[in-house]
Amino acid sequence: MNYLKRRNFLKLSGLGVLPAILPTVTVNASANRQPKAAVNQTVSFNDDGVFYEPAEYIAKLQEINTANPIEMDFYGGGGAVAKLCEKFADLTGKPACIYMPSGTMANQLAISVLSGDNAKVFVQETSHIYRDEGDSAQTVFNKRLIPVAPGEAHFTLEQLKEAVDYHNKGEVFKSGIGTVAIENPVRRCDGKYVPFDEIKKISAWCSEKGYKLHMDGARVFLAMAFNGISLKEYSTYFDTVYVSLYKYLGAAGGAVLCGDKETIGHMEHLIKVHGGTAFSNWSNAAMALHTLNGLETRLKQTAEKADALFKRLNQLQGVKIASIPNGSNIFNLELANIDAKVFNKTMQEKYSINIHARNGSSQIRVNETLLRQDNIRIEKAFADALKAAAKS
Ligand SMILES: Cc1ncc(COP(=O)(O)O)c(C=O)c1O
Missing domain, CATH: 3.40.640.10 (Type I PLP-dependent aspartate aminotransferase-like (Major domain))
Structure with a gap:
């Protein structure tokens, strides 16, 4: 089951309340029983960076340690x-x-x-x-x-x-x-x-x-x-x-x-x-x-990708995304005539895009999770969610 389907399955079946390890980590039972991080495709418009749930965090550390053993410090030294x-x-x-x-x-x-x-x-x-x-x-x-x-x-x-x-x-x-x-x-x-x-x-x-x-x-x-x-x-x-x-x-x-x-x-x-x-x-x-490691390049790519994406999204009816003068990763979002609950839910459940949009004005943040999905897919998600959430 791929990551997106797996998330939806857990949500719909009510298993989402099981330990957070389930949606984000698969356990390789045969080999050495080390948790392996699944590829997380969630794009978040709510955060400044990547946030790990506990199981993801553990898996990430494991991955880091496997690639290059982590050395302990002693009271913040070494x-x-x-x-x-x-x-x-x-x-x-x-x-x-x-x-x-x-x-x-x-x-x-x-x-x-x-x-x-x-x-x-x-x-x-x-x-x-x-x-x-x-x-x-x-x-x-x-x-x-x-x-x-x-x-x-x-x-x-x-x-x-x-x-x-x-x-x-x-x-x-x-x-x-x-x-x-x-x-x-x-x-x-x-x-x-x-x-x-x-x-x-x-x-x-x-x-x-x-x-x-x-x-x-x-x-x-x-x-x-x-x-x-x-x-x-x-x-x-x-x-x-x-x-x-x-x-x-x-x-x-x-x-x-x-x-x-x-x-x-x-x-x-x-x-x-x-x-x-x-x-x-x-x-x-x-x-x-x-x-x-590579953060500056990824963030630069993120900023460029956001710019291209917001130009496209601004072509959609009822969407206006504007940068803030001297702004960094926060943008003003205007959505007209939508049921925000339906919009956010569609984005999250169908497209693994986390967003807390409101009807009218709200703000979104861009971070390196934007690199996880291509702009065409994100644009499609917006169009689809707007359609689902349109107020008659
Ligand atoms: C601008 C700024 N400075 C300092 C801090 C304090 O950081 P910490 O939570 O690690 O004490 C924060 C935390 O939100 C912050 O936003």
């Missing part, structure tokens, strides 16, 4: 983790890289160490650091986050200068300015990236003033696929760079932080002090390393 760090040091052009248990810890430790005794840290008001890290900068690290450009994806150098000026002039008992942090691309702003020229200007000004610059590049590869700026080019303008391992690199969690030897040299102890040192991290590292 083995697959060391290889991953070498790879990221190379990709960023930074002399040092360390594995972090989470992006939140990478951001917080980076701005804390870079700032030293200086209390003020300037961030986008829309950033993860400002909005989504539990106020840890203020409550744990004694830093005062100063939000710039409310509601906007990025601040310009002028906006940053104004914010710095305002605080410098308006405070009698001044505390120092430590770090400026830039999230790129910006999760809360539809994945928009920060214009590279603005980054360059901000970086030059920060160097002149002696302020450090940190990049929350959790999803930086997604921006790179759409604007062609490499991680190394970005990294030139920052003191530290964090990249997530699980948003599109396939790992179950984790992050890396890259920077100079001195800054990164403080991290091992700080991770331990904050309770983040895990005994084994090789599974995340091996997954991320595997996904990184």
Whole structure:
């Protein structure tokens, strides 16, 4: 039974509630009983990358290990983790890289160490650091986050200068300015990236003033696929760079932080002090390393394929897909006069395409799963699902 039929059979027969191993993994009972990953043909318009269900994850690790035995790390040192760090040091052009248990810890430790005794840290008001890290900068690290450009994806150098000026002039008992942090691309702003020229200007000004610059590049590869700026080019303008391992690199969690030897040299102890040192991290590292292999090429192909696909889909009546200015992998989707439930169900059950479209406006994300089916088939799926879901 091929993958698509198998999925439908399980759904229709109610067996879909059996362990997730069934639809995605076949077990070779005769040979060595190792799980084998079936070829997954699902295209997802809901995610930033490939997401594995537990059984798929195990099978993928098995495949990686069979091709090239995974080496263990020991408390985040050696083995697959060391290889991953070498790879990221190379990709960023930074002399040092360390594995972090989470992006939140990478951001917080980076701005804390870079700032030293200086209390003020300037961030986008829309950033993860400002909005989504539990106020840890203020409550744990004694830093005062100063939000710039409310509601906007990025601040310009002028906006940053104004914010710095305002605080410098308006405070009698001044505390120092430590770090400026830039999230790129910006999760809360539809994945928009920060214009590279603005980054360059901000970086030059920060160097002149002696302020450090940190990049929350959790999803930086997604921006790179759409604007062609490499991680190394970005990294030139920052003191530290964090990249997530699980948003599109396939790992179950984790992050890396890259920077100079001195800054990164403080991290091992700080991770331990904050309770983040895990005994084994090789599974995340091996997954991320595997996904990184050829990722930039695949993402570039994905961006080109999406462009060609959306041009075709925009010819269909009732469909409008539009890119977002300075956008990365998120697109606006308008569907007219449809029963969205029927549309999504048809896409999923008949074509293995996951999408959460709504009647009217919604958003879709492109990721490397787009490479799993050809554009003609995806176009046919849209046409068919639109027909099935048309409101009379
Ligand atoms: C832009 C950005 N930065 C940082 C993080 C934090 O990552 P973690 O969940 O690994 O702490 C996230 C997570 O959603 C994020 O989107």
